[in-house]
Amino acid sequence: MTDTSNRRIDVPLVDHHCHGVVEAELTDGEFRSLATESDWPAPAGTDSLESPFGLAVRRFCAPVLGLEPLAPLDEYLARRRSIGPAEANRLLLRSTGTSHYLLDTGIRDARLPGPDAMAARADARVREIVRIERVAEDFASESTAAGFAAKFPETLAAKSRDAVGLKSILAYRHGFDIPAERPSGREVLQAADAWFRTAEESGSFRVTDPVLLRFGLWSGIDLGIPMQLHTGYGDSDLQLFRADPSRLSPLFHATRSLGVDFMLLHCYPFIREAGILAQVFPHLYLDVGLVSHYLGPSAGTAIRQAMEIAPFGKILYSSDSYGLAEHYAVSAANWRTSFAALMDDWIASGWATANDADRIATRVASENAKRVYNLNP
Numbered sequence: 001m002t003d004t005s006n007r008r009i010d011v012p013l014v015d016h017h018c019h020g021v022v023e024a025e026l027t028d029g030e031f032r033s034l035a036t037e038s039d040w041p042a043p044a045g046t047d048s049l050e051s052p053f054g055l056a057v058r059r060f061c062a063p064v065l066g067l068e069p070l071a072p073l074d075e076y077l078a079r080r081r082s083i084g085p086a087e088a089n090r091l092l093l094r095s096t097g098t099s100h101y102l103l104d105t106g107i108r109d110a111r112l113p114g115p116d117a118m119a120a121r122a123d124a125r126v127r128e129i130v131r132i133e134r135v136a137e138d139f140a141s142e143s144t145a146a147g148f149a150a151k152f153p154e155t156l157a158a159k160s161r162d163a164v165g166l167k168s169i170l171a172y173r174h175g176f177d178i179p180a181e182r183p184s185g186r187e188v189l190q191a192a193d194a195w196f197r198t199a200e201e202s203g204s205f206r207v208t209d210p211v212l213l214r215f216g217l218w219s220g221i222d223l224g225i226p227m228q229l230h231t232g233y234g235d236s237d238l239q240l241f242r243a244d245p246s247r248l249s250p251l252f253h254a255t256r257s258l259g260v261d262f263m264l265l266h267c268y269p270f271i272r273e274a275g276i277l278a279q280v281f282p283h284l285y286l287d288v289g290l291v292s293h294y295l296g297p298s299a300g301t302a303i304r305q306a307m308e309i310a311p312f313g314k315i316l317y318s319s320d321s322y323g324l325a326e327h328y329a330v331s332a333a334n335w336r337t338s339f340a341a342l343m344d345d346w347i348a349s350g351w352a353t354a355n356d357a358d359r360i361a362t363r364v365a366s367e368n369a370k371r372v373y374n375l376n377p
């Protein structure tokens, strides 16, 4: 197995899950804190960039900013500062060959651009993915418990009128060990009452109650547009074992005929579980975003695992980039390099023709996302 290939995969990408780039000047410390999913300072003697992702930045991003591949990190960060964040973002984003970004607009980080600013910087189309829990928290802060229980579904419908999909962070806020069925009106009202009482004391409407999270999820399912679910590795607040997507099998059985597709995001280290689910359930899809940059030299392993069992029409590309344009640049370059190497292996060992390789790459790079999210004009 090698990740060097003469094959080039130049097809445009649809990045179906990402969060935008910070355009402010970053100190080296801020850059390093955006280069990890950890929310805490690195202990003495360690560095988030002395890592697989750091190697990937030096390999793939240094040449985009006019340096030699594998230029030292200090040189890279100095170069980034000297050209300024706007120009660095522009160069790095445009190096990815991405035609569409599906942007999750639900993170509370004022440094992140909205869809229009992102489109201008990247010279690409940007469509919105609405985060259900963010809509719930915003609506609750201006409603009552009874009002929330009665009106949340129509509020979510209105907020997502121009979106191409929804997203739930159930995995981070609770975990996938939930009952499959829709909660009753009585359960929702009781949970909303308790939520509003707690919020009055704490001043925060952060939603973690499993009944309310299910209520949000089912309100989204009713809208019939693709539903993204973060699974596996991700934010520091998750309990990893509860983010195994196979724990949601009862929900996938319950929703199979409802006309909603579920997009399993990240999936690492449950990539094989996600692949099995995507093969079995007609309405399930997977990607290996996030690890496409954080695994650096080992990202090919994740990309290969994603290709092990699910039909090729069920696998999507995403970067799950957040904050750094380097995430976008590394994910795209890593995907193109690793996918080309995989296709080379399949051709060399008699498993596929060159035409097969081109067709499969195009499906995963863009066609599947365009079909599922209905992105074609």
Ligand SMILES: [Zn+2]
Residues within 6 Å of the ligand: 017, 018, 019, 104, 320
């Ligand atoms: Zn994400």
